[in-house]
Amino acid sequence: MERVISMANITTDEKIAIINRYHANPEQALNILIDLQFTSSDGYIDQATAQLVAAHLGVTETRIYEMVSFYAILKEAPQARYVMKICNSAPCHFSGEQIVSHELEEILDIQEGQMTHDGLFMYHSIPCVGACAQAPFIKIKDRVFANLTADDVAQLISDLRAGRYPEL
Amino acid sequence: MITREQPVLTARFDALKADPTNVAAFCELAGYDALKKAVTMEKTAILDELDTALLRGRGGAAYPAGKKWRSLYQSAGDTKYIVCNADEGEPGTFKDKALLMSDPLAVIEGMTIAGYLFGARQGYIYMRGEYRSLHRQFAQALAHARQANFLGENILGIAGFNYDIRIISGAGAYVCGESSALLNSIEGKTGRPRVKPPHLAEVGLYLKPTLVNNVESFADISVIVREGGAAFLNLGTKDGGGTKLICLTGHVKNRGLYEVNLGTPLYDLIYSDQYGGGSSTGRPLKFIHFGGQSGPIGAVAQLKDCIYSYDGLWDYDLSIGSGALVVLDDSVSIVDYLTSVSQFFTHESCGKCTPCRIGTLRIQELLEKFQQKIAVPGDLEVLKSMMTHVTQLSACGLGRSVTTSMESGLKLFPDEFAAAINQQTAEQREVMW
Amino acid sequence: MTATETAIATVTLTIDGQSVTVPKGTTLLKAAAKANIEIPTLCYLKELAPDGSCRMCMVEVEGGRKGGLVTACTEHAKDGMVIHTQNEKIRNSRRFVLDLLLSNHKLDCFKCPSNGDCKLQDYSLEYGLLETSLHGRRQPANQQDVTNPFFDYDPEKCIMCRRCSRVCQLRQGRDIISISHRGFDTKMLPCYGEDWDESMCESCGNCVSVCPTGALSSKDQRHFRTWETTKVRTTCPHCGTGCQVDLLVKNNTIVGAEPANGAANRNLLCVKGKFASYKFVASGDRLDTPLIKRNGQFEKATWDEALSLIASRFGALKATYGGSSLAGFSCSRSTNEDNYVFQKMMRTAFGTNHVDNCARVCHSATVHGLAQTLGSGAMTNTIADITQDVDTILLIGSNTTEAHPVIGSQIRQAVQNGTKLVVIDPRKIDLARHAELHVQAKAGTNVALINGLMHIIIENGWADDAFIAKRTEGFEEMKALVADYTPEKVAKICEIDPADLIKAAELYAKADKAPIIYCLGVTEHSTGTEGVMSMSNLAMLVGKLGRPGCGVNPLRGQNNVQGACDMGCSPFDFPGYQKINQPGVVEKFERAWATDLNPNVGLTSTQVLPAAIKGDIKGLYIFGEDPIVTDPDISHVRKALENLDFLVVQELFMTETAEYADVVLPGISFAEKDGTFTNTERRIQRVRQAVQPRGGAREDYRIFCEVATRMGYPMAYPSASQIMDEIASVVPTFAGVNFKRLEAIEGLQWPCRSQDDPGTPIMHVGEFSRGKGLFMAIPYKPAKELPDDAYPYLLSTGRMLYHYNTRAMTKRTAGINQLAPHSYIEMNTQNANEMGIKDGDKVRVYSRRGTIETYAAVGDQVLPDAVFMTFHFPDGNVNEITNSVCDDIAIIPEYKVCAVAIEPVK
Numbered sequence A: 001m002e003r004v005i006s007m008a009n010i011t012t013d014e015k016i017a018i019i020n021r022y023h024a025n026p027e028q029a030l031n032i033l034i035d036l037q038f039t040s041s042d043g044y045i046d047q048a049t050a051q052l053v054a055a056h057l058g059v060t061e062t063r064i065y066e067m068v069s070f071y072a073i074l075k076e077a078p079q080a081r082y083v084m085k086i087c088n089s090a091p092c093h094f095s096g097e098q099i100v101s102h103e104l105e106e107i108l109d110i111q112e113g114q115m116t117h118d119g120l121f122m123y124h125s126i127p128c129v130g131a132c133a134q135a136p137f138i139k140i141k142d143r144v145f146a147n148l149t150a151d152d153v154a155q156l157i158s159d160l161r162a163g164r165y166p167e168l
Numbered sequence B: 001m002i003t004r005e006q007p008v009l010t011a012r013f014d015a016l017k018a019d020p021t022n023v024a025a026f027c028e029l030a031g032y033d034a035l036k037k038a039v040t041m042e043k044t045a046i047l048d049e050l051d052t053a054l055l056r057g058r059g060g061a062a063y064p065a066g067k068k069w070r071s072l073y074q075s076a077g078d079t080k081y082i083v084c085n086a087d088e089g090e091p092g093t094f095k096d097k098a099l100l101m102s103d104p105l106a107v108i109e110g111m112t113i114a115g116y117l118f119g120a121r122q123g124y125i126y127m128r129g130e131y132r133s134l135h136r137q138f139a140q141a142l143a144h145a146r147q148a149n150f151l152g153e154n155i156l157g158i159a160g161f162n163y164d165i166r167i168i169s170g171a172g173a174y175v176c177g178e179s180s181a182l183l184n185s186i187e188g189k190t191g192r193p194r195v196k197p198p199h200l201a202e203v204g205l206y207l208k209p210t211l212v213n214n215v216e217s218f219a220d221i222s223v224i225v226r227e228g229g230a231a232f233l234n235l236g237t238k239d240g241g242g243t244k245l246i247c248l249t250g251h252v253k254n255r256g257l258y259e260v261n262l263g264t265p266l267y268d269l270i271y272s273d274q275y276g277g278g279s280s281t282g283r284p285l286k287f288i289h290f291g292g293q294s295g296p297i298g299a300v301a302q303l304k305d306c307i308y309s310y311d312g313l314w315d316y317d318l319s320i321g322s323g324a325l326v327v328l329d330d331s332v333s334i335v336d337y338l339t340s341v342s343q344f345f346t347h348e349s350c351g352k353c354t355p356c357r358i359g360t361l362r363i364q365e366l367l368e369k370f371q372q373k374i375a376v377p378g379d380l381e382v383l384k385s386m387m388t389h390v391t392q393l394s395a396c397g398l399g400r401s402v403t404t405s406m407e408s409g410l411k412l413f414p415d416e417f418a419a420a421i422n423q424q425t426a427e428q429r430e431v432m433w
Numbered sequence C: 001m002t003a004t005e006t007a008i009a010t011v012t013l014t015i016d017g018q019s020v021t022v023p024k025g026t027t028l029l030k031a032a033a034k035a036n037i038e039i040p041t042l043c044y045l046k047e048l049a050p051d052g053s054c055r056m057c058m059v060e061v062e063g064g065r066k067g068g069l070v071t072a073c074t075e076h077a078k079d080g081m082v083i084h085t086q087n088e089k090i091r092n093s094r095r096f097v098l099d100l101l102l103s104n105h106k107l108d109c110f111k112c113p114s115n116g117d118c119k120l121q122d123y124s125l126e127y128g129l130l131e132t133s134l135h136g137r138r139q140p141a142n143q144q145d146v147t148n149p150f151f152d153y154d155p156e157k158c159i160m161c162r163r164c165s166r167v168c169q170l171r172q173g174r175d176i177i178s179i180s181h182r183g184f185d186t187k188m189l190p191c192y193g194e195d196w197d198e199s200m201c202e203s204c205g206n207c208v209s210v211c212p213t214g215a216l217s218s219k220d221q222r223h224f225r226t227w228e229t230t231k232v233r234t235t236c237p238h239c240g241t242g243c244q245v246d247l248l249v250k251n252n253t254i255v256g257a258e259p260a261n262g263a264a265n266r267n268l269l270c271v272k273g274k275f276a277s278y279k280f281v282a283s284g285d286r287l288d289t290p291l292i293k294r295n296g297q298f299e300k301a302t303w304d305e306a307l308s309l310i311a312s313r314f315g316a317l318k319a320t321y322g323g324s325s326l327a328g329f330s331c332s333r334s335t336n337e338d339n340y341v342f343q344k345m346m347r348t349a350f351g352t353n354h355v356d357n358c359a360r361v362c363h364s365a366t367v368h369g370l371a372q373t374l375g376s377g378a379m380t381n382t383i384a385d386i387t388q389d390v391d392t393i394l395l396i397g398s399n400t401t402e403a404h405p406v407i408g409s410q411i412r413q414a415v416q417n418g419t420k421l422v423v424i425d426p427r428k429i430d431l432a433r434h435a436e437l438h439v440q441a442k443a444g445t446n447v448a449l450i451n452g453l454m455h456i457i458i459e460n461g462w463a464d465d466a467f468i469a470k471r472t473e474g475f476e477e478m479k480a481l482v483a484d485y486t487p488e489k490v491a492k493i494c495e496i497d498p499a500d501l502i503k504a505a506e507l508y509a510k511a512d513k514a515p516i517i518y519c520l521g522v523t524e525h526s527t528g529t530e531g532v533m534s535m536s537n538l539a540m541l542v543g544k545l546g547r548p549g550c551g552v553n554p555l556r557g558q559n560n561v562q563g564a565c566d567m568g569c570s571p572f573d574f575p576g577y578q579k580i581n582q583p584g585v586v587e588k589f590e591r592a593w594a595t596d597l598n599p600n601v602g603l604t605s606t607q608v609l610p611a612a613i614k615g616d617i618k619g620l621y622i623f624g625e626d627p628i629v630t631d632p633d634i635s636h637v638r639k640a641l642e643n644l645d646f647l648v649v650q651e652l653f654m655t656e657t658a659e660y661a662d663v664v665l666p667g668i669s670f671a672e673k674d675g676t677f678t679n680t681e682r683r684i685q686r687v688r689q690a691v692q693p694r695g696g697a698r699e700d701y702r703i704f705c706e707v708a709t710r711m712g713y714p715m716a717y718p719s720a721s722q723i724m725d726e727i728a729s730v731v732p733t734f735a736g737v738n739f740k741r742l743e744a745i746e747g748l749q750w751p752c753r754s755q756d757d758p759g760t761p762i763m764h765v766g767e768f769s770r771g772k773g774l775f776m777a778i779p780y781k782p783a784k785e786l787p788d789d790a791y792p793y794l795l796s797t798g799r800m801l802y803h804y805n806t807r808a809m810t811k812r813t814a815g816i817n818q819l820a821p822h823s824y825i826e827m828n829t830q831n832a833n834e835m836g837i838k839d840g841d842k843v844r845v846y847s848r849r850g851t852i853e854t855y856a857a858v859g860d861q862v863l864p865d866a867v868f869m870t871f872h873f874p875d876g877n878v879n880e881i882t883n884s885v886c887d888d889i890a891i892i893p894e895y896k897v898c899a900v901a902i903e904p905v906k
Ligand SMILES: Cc1cc2nc3c(=O)[nH]c(=O)nc-3n(C[C@H](O)[C@H](O)[C@H](O)COP(=O)(O)O)c2cc1C
Pocket: B056, B057, B058, B059, B060, B061, B062, B063, B065, B085, B086, B087, B088, B089, B090, B174, B175, B176, B177, B178, B179, B180, B212, B213, B214, B215, B217, B218, B396, B397, B398
């Protein structure tokens, strides 16, 4: 299922308010983009938003796009309701990270970077997030679900489905 | 007085647990003593203390902070910037995170001392994007410091001592830990490294002389100023003073963060119950990857007498780097491990320079061939030659350290590579470069 | 480090056994070049800071750290260094780099448009790589973007040298193509991967020019291989910037254009120079034989027939009505040599001083205004001088990025490098986005505005009293007059915020280096000359004349309009601004030209046409002008041409004006002749023949010589070079100019008074051309026709990027027409909404003089109640409706202000 391609849930005024929170300072472009992305439930920066940011910061759209496409945290495409981050760097990779990715692939029937049909889930393999001592783990937003077993993963998914973590 | 037996960087962690941003509580535990002392000292005397302390940069390159500070002190210009590198991107490292989480004011104090010494008005802390929850807390610490007049205008009531710190968020790019890329990122640009020369102490942030130090280095600065250079040196060895925050991960029982004196025997860190506690899998430990993905690898069996200090590790062609120690057991093949390392670098290359952009992937592809045991005779020579070129030709520290672990891995476990070559294949590969 | 310090501190190093001494801070690449050692590079661009990304330029430093390899483009030479640039280790590392690049590069050289013109190909051959030894992941195939009308982009051939993006961002100042993603996936792309034609790209093609491979290639490149072409260095035929360009010629046809390192353009071109400067030359509809109108129909004629007819008809008119019944309009697009010979023909053989050129309708106000106040009516400083290292630029009435695009790019570069830009313009022009301050003053209020600025400067004590006392006169009168122009009063007249006026005054007056740059927004008014004098008033008031980074700098419109004026195609002046009514001048030229001359000042072109209607002018010789399209109030022009007894038009194409001629003569274009153009900064630069003219077209000055000879004044020149020699002999400011010296790419800037005079980059140093600079007290007068109830909108006209004047040249390049197909009228969203007009709707525009139809361009470029049109298009020709009232001094028409009404076309 295709979702609407836009950061529909925040209005232009809200976006401008975020930009102004940083005094439309071009130096704070990254902070602004991250804030915009996290405020939108779609979890990405679309072109219209990039243009808006560029115009307010007095830089070209190209500068903004270069950042959006460079920094791994910034996304160019809509994200799922729950984006699960799995670390695939060596310390985690050799501490059982595969248990998690394998389990997610099984339960959700999606590959890395894909979204489930209901738009609820997606997982990314990313480099170290500084939780190496808790591997295997899943990180959703700032929350780390640590030292997971396969059963823990299954439980987490059903909990998320059931809406047990509304803050995430 | 500090002694080798007591923690210094983690000393306040427990006491501040309730609110690590509480300035009063911080001050009660000797917080801001260093800053108060610094403003009474001759500026060059502070630099002398740094030299005596022999603080080596904790970001990974181990460059003596004393030298770096002195050259910035001597560079011309009224406007200088202080930058704290809190990008902490080396896999297996989470010690800066610990400091930021548990004692942020110690870092702020170190940065403020730098601000005082260099007459800087603005400091920046560039924080890894994944540490988002810490940004809020750090912002609060800054606000509290401001309220208590440890930041802002006329700090400590000293006319003209105006200094403040701004948080800039990273956004998931390991290369932004490289100082010049980091400055580009602070300026609101894409974080690709700059061409050098000029050096940052002359032409840094917004083209002004700039100091870049690691989080832990800044925390150490406060210790040095407060306790004196000699006391700090005494915490470590003659080749590098202080304690070091280390991160133990992989197949040890007690994974986690520790503060250790430089000069502690390596085996203590791996095997003693106070630290790693030995293998968590019951299998023998095989190798240790030091200092993050850009660091070298050591074979556990060969390190019985190794001392964890700068020179102690150099004796074994190893280095402390960020302080990460990834300890793995003998179930892990070195080829698999290095392939994983190469994947990290392929993912993180900024793509600016040819050898790193394309060469790193080509190395990864060749390692994958070894991993699948379909390498052919001659591939090993090709691999070694590629490694040499990528190291020599890459523009920044990222590309130049892609192969550090591979060099040592190839040297320590040559048989595993030899075994991956299918000797039946007639195909010979000629190295053309 | 100051310049002198650098000059003193040198280092000596050894490169491949040679000892080289260079200034401290020199890169190894430059040091090697000094020793004639070439080091291969892919990403290096000499105009920009090194990028150090391709890693091709590796050299070995003996005893250096970690293998000793460093990039020559970034590493600085140090004393005692020993460098090797060619040993096996280095060759191996270069082979590795090439192999990596080839491993992710489409290896289809045979089909590639850049075959034979590709650095990757050249180096691969040189280093013995016929194919790649690395077979792994490649970027996706078939990603070509062919949507730009002039060039194609194939990412599979991109080697990520980033030259295109750096040129686009840092030199062109546009920032369209750039790096996206990272690592192996890094790709050069317009934003969000949009197609070129959806991006903001303006097709300057500078990225194409710098691409070392076939990734960015011009569409025309499909039709030739570089090795089949020869390069001819010449000067671009479009605007007055005077860019140096290399034309690529294959089989007597120009197939492409490359920027050259001229003083004005430094390897940049705009879309017209790069893509539209050559197609028209070989256009199938070029005139190639003389035409004589018989019974209302043009018939082909021989040269002999045509020339005899011309000589006899003009001869008869002169015999009957006197020389003063004849007039000539010269071509400011043609060479100095053609212009010189044309006016000489008019003055000698025709016996008239009614000779003019199209400067009349653009910058005659500049020529008159500045001649009166400073003594010389030209740009005082150079383009480089006013765009590099200046603190503030005061830009007035110049839409530089469209009218003088390469200067516009340099202004954008200046802003990137920290210059503060103050734009005074009624429209939100592109540069307004880059400006520190945009004062959106109502059109036609310049004089009031400048008086206001001077008022503020004097009040605040920012004036340069020493300069005023020592170098000027007339200050007190001016001061007394501007005392009345308070910020509040001026703000009301100009419809601006008084605070902006004060800020503008401060930004300009308090800056150390601050040039004034202006253009037709100042001159094309009924008070144009006064507007120009206001410019010199303002600059003198703060002492910003006669020194670097300052001055009063009019941007001249046509490629050689400066030259046409210099050459004396003016009713008031002989060549070199030697005034007809100044004692001794007529005598001097009578001696030089060995004939009697008409001693009376002539009529301007804007006066000739009404005189033709009255019957005072009977015969007209138009060389390369198209007044039907370019002059205001066209119905008047038509009437004038119809009323003539005899009209000759010498042209490249059958223009609307040529349709009215009795005889049409085929001239030749810039690419078919030798000669010189003088650009807006007084720089005389060579024009070189690239191709032979086709058919019977003849070199223009030879035609004039034939006509003059047949009319009884024998004239002949063996070549353009000899004409310049004659010019040098009669024009003191050209005395040191000759073709030999002009071989140097930077040409010569007049005044150049002797063989060893290097030319004059900055005028009025120490003393003004007229001695003391003259302040003029100029009261503000409103424009002649202002909006009222019947005609409620204030119309201004101007230029756009893609077309050049009447489009005679540009419309013959298909891609240009694709980008800019028809006329349009800019209007404010508010007005459009009131009238129910949407962007792109057809509208009718009418004034007291006529009616046209065009398309609405709705937005915020113009303020409410103001509208704007370009003058390039015959469909919706704005000059049907513009006002032909003129400035009393320069007789320049008021193109910038008239009143119109608008209605939607149902
Ligand atoms: C690719 C790359 C990544 C780096 N990442 C970090 C990092 O995350 N944190 C850090 O402090 N230093 C990092 N560094 C080292 C910094 O460039 C720099 O040496 C350090 O911040 C200086 O501080 P110090 O002298 O206090 O160690 C990195 C270097 C490279 C080349």
